[in-house]
Structures are given as structure tokens and as C-alpha cells.
Amino acid sequence: MLSMAIGDRIRDFRMAKEPKLTQEQLAESIGIKRSRLAQYEAGRTEPPLTILKMIALALDTTLPELEDEGVPVPRKTKAVQDAPMPNVPQETVDMPYAGLVPADSNWGDPLGTGEELPVDIKFKGENRFVCKVVGDSCYPYLKQGDIAIFEVDPGPSVGTIILAERLGDRACTVKLLEWDAEAGRSRLKPLNEAYEPPSSSPGWQATAKLIGLEFKHEGVKMTAIEPGGFRSRQLAWRGFDI
Numbered sequence: 001m002l003s004m005a006i007g008d009r010i011r012d013f014r015m016a017k018e019p020k021l022t023q024e025q026l027a028e029s030i031g032i033k034r035s036r037l038a039q040y041e042a043g044r045t046e047p048p049l050t051i052l053k054m055i056a057l058a059l060d061t062t063l064p065e066l067e068d069e070g071v072p073v074p075r076k077t078k079a080v081q082d083a084p085m086p087n088v089p090q091e092t093v094d095m096p097y098a099g100l101v102p103a104d105s106n107w108g109d110p111l112g113t114g115e116e117l118p119v120d121i122k123f124k125g126e127n128r129f130v131c132k133v134v135g136d137s138c139y140p141y142l143k144q145g146d147i148a149i150f151e152v153d154p155g156p157s158v159g160t161i162i163l164a165e166r167l168g169d170r171a172c173t174v175k176l177l178e179w180d181a182e183a184g185r186s187r188l189k190p191l192n193e194a195y196e197p198p199s200s201s202p203g204w205q206a207t208a209k210l211i212g213l214e215f216k217h218e219g220v221k222m223t224a225i226e227p228g229g230f231r232s233r234q235l236a237w238r239g240f241d242i
Contacts, residue, residue: 005043005069006040006046006047006052006066006067007040007041007042007043008041008043009066009067009069009073010037010040010041010047010055010059010066011041012073013059013061013066013073014026014041014059016073017059017060018218018219019219021059023037023038023041026055026058026059029058030051030054030055030058031054032051052066052067053136053194057136057139057143057144060143062139062140062239091120091121092118092119092120092121093118093119093120093121093123093124094116094117094118095116095117095118095119095123095124095128095129095130095149096110096111096112096113096115096116096128096129096130097113097115097116097117097129097130097131098110098111098113098129098130098131098150099113099131099132100131100132100133100134101131101132101133101134101148101163101172101173101174102134102135102137102171102172102173102174103171103172110129110131110150110152110207110208111127111129111152117130117147119147119149119212119214120212120214120223122212122223122225123149123211123212123223123225125151125211125227127151127152128149128150128151128152128211128212129149129150129152129208130147130148130149130150131147131148131150131163132145132146132147132148133145133146133147133148133174136192136194137173137174137190137191137192137195138174138191138192139191139192139239140192140235140236140238140239141161141191141230141232141235141236141238141239142161142174142191142210142213142235143215143238145215145216146213146214146215147213147214147215148174148210148212148213149210149211149212149213149214149225150163150208150209150210150211151208151209151211151227151229152207152208153206153207153208153209153229154205154206154207155206156177156206156208156209156229157177157209157228157229158177158178158179158186159176159177159178159179159231160176160177160209160210160228160229160230160231161174161175161176161177161191161209161210161229161230161231161232161235162174162175162176162177162188162206162207162208162209162210162229163206163207163208163209163210164177164188164204164205164206164207165204165205165207166198166202166203166204167202167203167204167205168202172207173188173198173204174191174210175188175189175190175191175198176188176189176190176191176232177189177206187200188204191232209229209230210226210229210230211225211226211227211228211229211230212224212225212226213225213230213235
């Protein structure tokens with residue numbers, strides 16, 4: 001029965017987290033009651049697709065991997081040093097904090113918010129600011145809770161991950177800047193393929209490129225930096241268990 005199989009997978013992925021996630025912790029992270037999660041894991045109720053996606057995101061995996069019994073559950077004993085970028089932050093520097101990304105409206109001046117956030121000192125540089133990632137629109141390259149470091153650049157290179165601001169209401173989005181050969185111009189491509197491209201009206205303006213990332217792997221804070229601007233392939237490994 002599908003509900004029993006997916007329930008077992010949810011439980012196994014949850015138990016494989018280090019430190020181990022309780023039912024209550026996982027349920028709280030996706031906004032449901034513990035009793036409801038317990039029903040999913042026991043196979044008494046089959047979770048809807050929207051909930052499954054949220055569970056997969058909370059467990060640092062993908063929906064296909066969560067559903068596929070042929071994909072092994074990650075082991076707790078995997079060494080953190082096997083991660084592609086095992087840089088553990090030591091010294092910090094305060095950097096302008098622009099807020100959450102993506103943002104629906106009123107993005108404002110990211111360098112002039114008056115707020116600051118400490119990040120690894122390696123990210124220190126001119127015209128750089130910090131954002132916190134929310135939601136799954138950038139998955140798997142950026143995940144909820146990640147600290148993203150951007151550098152102001154109104155003309156970033158095609159192929160890089162950028163922050164763009166919508167004309168008019170100043171909403172902001174994080175997308176891949178790609179070249180549209182047919183139209184003869186650049187366009188914004190969603191990082192998460194489950195999302196539709198943003199509307200071209202009233203238009204978007206590139207404001208910054210992604211140059212740094214702070215995230216947690218198995219409870220350890222890690223960093224990644226690319227001064228020229230990250231390309232999606234450089235972060236594609238985050239879609240796999242490492």
C-alpha cells in the first residue's frame with residue numbers, strides 16, 4: 001500500500017537526521033499537528049502532494065527520492081568531511097541584512113536597511129549584503145534557512161544566480177539569468193523546476209549576484225563562496241545526500 005510505503009520512508013528519513021528529528025519537531029517545521037504526521041508514518045492516512053513536498057524539503061531531500069524505495073536512506077554516519085565545501089566558519093564580520101528572499105513587495109535598498117548580520121569573514125567586501133532564504137522556490141540550490149550573500153551588480157553574467165527586482169512594486173526574486181536565443185535577450189529562469197517563470201510585465205531589473213552561502217550540513221555550519229557569482233551547476237550537489 002502506497003501510504004504505508006511512504007510512511008515508512010518519512011519515518012526512516014526523519015530518524016536518519018543527525019541530530020534525530022522527533023515527530024513533533026518535523027510536524028512543527030511544516031505547520032501540521034504531530035498526530036497527523038504520526039498517521040502518515042503509520043500508513044493510516046496518505047499525505048497529500050503539497051504536504052509531501054514540504055516534508056521532503058524539511059528532510060533535506062527531494063520528493064522523488066522520498067517516494068522511491070530504491071533510493072537508500074542517508075546514513076547518520078556519513079562523514080561531514082565528505083561534503084564538497086567543508087569550510088567551517090570561524091571569524092565573522094557584520095554585513096548589511098536586507099531581509100528575506102524572495103520578497104513580495106517593497107524590497108527597498110538592501111545596503112540601507114540599518115540592520116546587520118554576522119557572517120564568515122571570508123565574505124567581507126564592498127557592496128555586499130545578506131539575505132535569509134525562505135520557501136522552496138530556489139530548491140535545491142538554496143534551501144530554507146540558508147544565509148545568502150549577494151554583491152550588488154546591475155549587469156551580472158548570463159548563467160549566474162541573481163537577485164532581480166520587479167519594476168513598480170519592487171518585489172524581489174532569486175533566479176538563474178539565462179540567455180533566450182530566440183528573443184535575443186536574457187531572461188529569468190526558476191531554480192526550482194516546479195515553478196513557472198516570472199511574468200515579464202512590468203519588467204525586472206537585475207540588482208545583485210549570489211557570491212556566498214552559509215548553510216548547515218548535519219548540524220555543522222558550512223560556507224561556500226564564488227566571488228564571480230555562483231552558477232547553478234556549482235550548487236547542484238545540494239540536491240543529493242552527501
